[in-house]
Amino acid sequence: MVEKAAYVTADDLCQRLRAASLRPTRQRLVLAELLFARGHRHITAEALHGEATRAGIGVSLATVYNTLHQFTAAGILRQVAVDATRTYFDTNVDAHQHFYVEDTGMLIDIPGDSIAVSGLPHPPRGTRIDRVDVVVRISKA
Amino acid sequence: MVEKAAYVTADDLCQRLRAASLRPTRQRLVLAELLFARGHRHITAEALHGEATRAGIGVSLATVYNTLHQFTAAGILRQVAVDATRTYFDTNVDAHQHFYVEDTGMLIDIPGDSIAVSGLPHPPRGTRIDRVDVVVRISKA
DNA sequence: ATCTTCTTTAGAATTGTTCTAAACTGTTGA
DNA sequence: TCAACAGTTTAGAACAATTCTAAAGAAGAT
Ligand SMILES: [Mn+2]
Ligand SMILES: [Mn+2]
Ligand SMILES: [Zn+2]
Ligand SMILES: [Zn+2]
Numbered sequence: 001m002v003e004k005a006a007y008v009t010a011d012d013l014c015q016r017l018r019a020a021s022l023r024p025t026r027q028r029l030v031l032a033e034l035l036f037a038r039g040h041r042h043i044t045a046e047a048l049h050g051e052a053t054r055a056g057i058g059v060s061l062a063t064v065y066n067t068l069h070q071f072t073a074a075g076i077l078r079q080v081a082v083d084a085t086r087t088y089f090d091t092n093v094d095a096h097q098h099f100y101v102e103d104t105g106m107l108i109d110i111p112g113d114s115i116a117v118s119g120l121p122h123p124p125r126g127t128r129i130d131r132v133d134v135v136v137r138i139s140k141a
Numbered sequence: 142m143v144e145k146a147a148y149v150t151a152d153d154l155c156q157r158l159r160a161a162s163l164r165p166t167r168q169r170l171v172l173a174e175l176l177f178a179r180g181h182r183h184i185t186a187e188a189l190h191g192e193a194t195r196a197g198i199g200v201s202l203a204t205v206y207n208t209l210h211q212f213t214a215a216g217i218l219r220q221v222a223v224d225a226t227r228t229y230f231d232t233n234v235d236a237h238q239h240f241y242v243e244d245t246g247m248l249i250d251i252p253g254d255s256i257a258v259s260g261l262p263h264p265p266r267g268t269r270i271d272r273v274d275v276v277v278r279i280s281k282a
Numbered sequence: 283a284t285c286t287t288c289t290t291t292a293g294a295a296t297t298g299t300t301c302t303a304a305a306c307t308g309t310t311g312a
Numbered sequence: 313t314c315a316a317c318a319g320t321t322t323a324g325a326a327c328a329a330t331t332c333t334a335a336a337g338a339a340g341a342t
Contacts (some may be wrong), residue, residue, distance in 0.1 A: 023308055025321065060322045065299065081276075084220070084228040084329085086298075099264060102271065110262060117275060120257045123240060124249065134258060134275050135206040135222075138268040139304075164339055165290065187329080201291045206330065225298085227329075 008037050020074035030057045033076070040092040042080065042107035048089075049056050080107060082135050095133040110136065142152035149178050161215035170198045172208050176218070179232040183221065189230075221248060223276050238275040251277065 001062040014024045022028060029046050034051050035041060049064045049068040068089050071077040082100045088107060095112035115134055154173040154197050155165045155239035163169060176182060184192075190205045212218040221229040223241045229248060256275055262274050264270050 025307075025320065027321070044298090062300085064325080066321080077328055079225070081223055081225055084222055084225065087225040099268075101265075101268065108265065114262055115258060115260045117256060117258050120277060121251060121255055123277065123279045124242075127240075127242065127281060130243065130278040130280055132275065132277050134273065136261060136264070136273050137271045138264045139271055140268060166289065166338075168290070185329090203292080203331085204290055207290080 008033070016076060020070070020076070022070055022074070026057075027059045027063050028067055030055070030059060031064065032071075035071070035089075035091050040090070040109065041099075042088050042090050044086050044088055046086075081133075082107065099136045099138050100137045102126070102137055110134070149174075157217060161211070161217070162217070163211055167198075168204050171196070171198045171200060172205065173212075176212070176230075176232050181231070181250065183231050183239075185227050185229055187227075222274075223248065238277070240277045240279050243278055243280045247282050251275070258264055 010029060010033070013029055015035065016036075017024045017032065019027055031048065032051055034048060034055070035043070045061070045064050045068055048068070049059065049061050052059045052064070068122070069078060072089065074080060075093060077089050077091060080090050080091050080098060082088065082098065083105065086105070090107070092109060097110040097115050098109040099110060099111065100106075117132055117134065120129075120132070151170060151174070154170055154177065157177075158165045158169055158173065171193055172189065175189060175196070176184070186202070186205050186209055189209070190200065190202050193200045193205070209218060211228065213220060216234060219234050221231050221239060221243050223229065223239070224246065224247050227246070231248070233250060238251040238253065240249040240251060241247075242249070258275065260264060260271055261270075261273070
């Protein structure tokens with residue numbers, strides 16, 4: 001709901017990792033900084049690996065995947081399923097929805113309090129609702 | 142909206158293929174029958190290939206993929222993106238939404254007229270909305 | 283029948299992701 | 313301070329889903 005402070009210190013990130021019982025290694029700090037230092041992001045593993053590499057920090061792709069999954073398990077990231085060919089990770093873990101630009105593969109947040117879904121039938125007996133995802137697919141013109 | 146007749150004849154299927162400028166080959170007819178002969182289905186390429194093979198008809202996996210994509214282009218199938226690891230094809234092309242059972246990978250239709258999404262912001266200028274997908278993720282207990 | 287075009291297919295290739303096991307690093311506490 | 317242990321990283325292999333290639337086969341038109 002409330003936007004995070006624009007600047008996040010290395011110490012902040014350290015805390016966050018410790019809180020998740022993750023050792024603050026060089027790799028995790030670099031990735032955490034790329035992910036969380038400036039506002040929210042929607043990014044794929046490959047893209048994040050590219051950024052780290054371009055930034056001159058050696059992080060293997062395996063570590064990027066490990067880290068993204070650990071962060072997701074820790075609840076500081078979430079996955080968004082919009083396209084069968086790539087997995088997006090979202091640094092915004094508040095309830096919210098997405099525009100998906102099919103031409104470019106870009107995701108745009110829709111604040112959680114702007115959209116309402118009504119008329120949901122009961123889930124099948126023996127199941128409970130984990131989440132309601134809304135993806136608004138848009139394209140040029 | 143209206144449910145299709147329970148029985149679909151081979152001739153029906155032929156027509157449908159011709160209407161899409163697709164030659165009614167043995168393979169396409171077999172796949173069309175598996176897909177459309179009895180109510181609606183949500184199925185992956187691999188699963189459909191398995192069914193065809195088990196039914197004793199030789200259809201290559203490449204042909205299954207080709208056919209599913211051709212049917213999708215023709216508007217008699219649509220794809221559903223719920224899980225990054227597999228692509229589901231849906232024989233129900235009317236406006237409707239889904240429950241997704243995360244434990245089993247099963248999809249369950251939610252009639253289009255039961256759910257309403259309100260409060261959608263305008264799409265970014267220069268884009269138009271193609272579709273609004275709602276996925277209700279559910280799991281056991 | 284013949285020709286043309288469309289279709290099928292085996293197998294290779296590609297993509298995105300996960301696994302393995304060995305080397306390395308952070309943390310702890312003697 | 314430093315060994316010892318547990319947690320972490322990584323290259324590379326493996327895997328799963330899907331697409332591509334190019335050659336052989338089947339359909340429709342004449
Ligand atoms: Mn994949
Ligand atoms: Mn895939
Ligand atoms: Zn988001
Ligand atoms: Zn459906």
